[in-house]
Amino acid sequence: MNKVVIFGVGLIGGSFALALKKAGAVGSIVGMDRSPAYLARALERGIIDVIGGTRAAASPAGADLAAGAAAASDAMAEALHGADLVLLAAPVAQTEAILSAIAPHLQAGTVVTDAGSTKSDVVVAARRALGGKIAQFVPGHPIAGRETNGPDAAIDHLYAGKKCVLTALDENAAEDIDRVAAAWRACGAIIHRLTPQEHDKVFAAVSHLPHLLAYALVDDIANKPHADLLFQYAASGFRDFTRIAGSSPEMWRDISLANQSALLTELDAYLAQLTGLRARLAAGDGAGLERVYSNAQSARHQWITAIEAAEAPPSHE
């Protein structure tokens, strides 16, 4: 690819850029972000080659509104001109606004994808924003992360050996899907395909719910009067259990709302499970508790064994 445009030059977008560059899979990368500091830092680190503009420029205050909007529109047109691929790597709640700003300037040869952790809502937003250009949008979700954010957290091997789920639309041309898949493969990712609805159910269970549970536990403890004493004795088990509560609150607020329905379903199932465990505990039902614990331990062991076997070769599909 000659030109790639990335909206959001933090951990996810920045790591995509670094991996593409390391693989020699891109000519130049244009960065767009609402944070001028992030853009400056991304340029400094060599994550991007060109600052395309801050999205804040699209909504200036006061009398300069019209002039500011025109300038932002010009910047967007220039950024998108001749782009092979556009990646949206901003919090999912911003997807529609960014796609709406892109739409008038999107050329026929450009494919747009995203890295959002939810997909059904992204597809709805994309249809609204892109209208007749919806075929150019191939939704995606790389399954990788760290508990730190921003361009300084970006690393060139974040996606190596990790899954990237594409939830292609009926309107997508095969070669456009292939362009997105090839970019992620160049980053070392393994491509999987799901429908947007399948994707959202799966990740509500194995990702969104655990995040909510970890945030809930740390907040619960932090609000107790003897929180300091409690934290003093929290050890490595607590640290790992709550690692995901170090993630961006804004990002996870957006994900929670974007996948509200599937997340509520999973949360209700988990509340029922906890209520059952509470009853066993209150009844002193050791055998009942042990059955749940044993089933969990062996299921996790099988999963880890399968994951390790699958991830052993350097890269395959």
Place this chain on the structure above:
Amino acid sequence: MNKVVIFGVGLIGGSFALALKKAGAVGSIVGMDRSPAYLARALERGIIDVIGGTRAAASPAGADLAAGAAAASDAMAEALHGADLVLLAAPVAQTEAILSAIAPHLQAGTVVTDAGSTKSDVVVAARRALGGKIAQFVPGHPIAGRETNGPDAAIDHLYAGKKCVLTALDENAAEDIDRVAAAWRACGAIIHRLTPQEHDKVFAAVSHLPHLLAYALVDDIANKPHADLLFQYAASGFRDFTRIAGSSPEMWRDISLANQSALLTELDAYLAQLTGLRARLAAGDGAGLERVYSNAQSARHQWITAIEAAEAPPSHE
């Protein structure tokens, strides 16, 4: 110390033995375990120097009962003869039975301690089992672990830089507490002191509840009809969140029941917290969700920062 006797030669007892040996803080170590295979493996790895006997020998079946019991009693007397320190590192539910078997043979110069994850119930059991010898028992809890069990999981640095909480009794002599503290310090641990009740409240919140929550999540997912699909997309966040669900189900059944009251209190607080979060999610209250997530993120960040500062020097109290 010349002679140390360890009941339970798995991860906790075995790591204590290896650390004492590495520090040159012990003459010889006698191992006792209900598993002959564990004892053989512990001897083979140099964790223990002498096999003191299997506790199973204390309850043989059929006609040999009286002879078996007498032989077990002789073995116990020999194992304990001249011991400076006895460590109980078996699942907490076995504490009373082991202390009862020890009691008749416990010499005046021997101090007994344990590594149980709960303390109030251990103190009750010890009072019942040891009677007039209760002053010789100094309850303890090293805050360290791994998700694997058994003598093969034992390592000589498991306790390096980790806390060990002693919940001394009014009856304990200062020099007996010091003997236990010195042994753990030789293993690299940092000694803290709490009452048994304080200890159990603290660990219900920061350890026992998270274990229950992690087991509950994995069991919940494993029981779904599409569990295979779900596990396929579980990633590093899920892996860390559920690491503690790889722990011994028997051990955590025992801990859950032993600390039933404090654990129920924490579980109820957490259920109330989750119910509140569910209401915010159902109402689409993004600001409410973000407040909880942000509070959790910043509390965790402060905690990690404090932990890292405290653990930076090699060892201190």
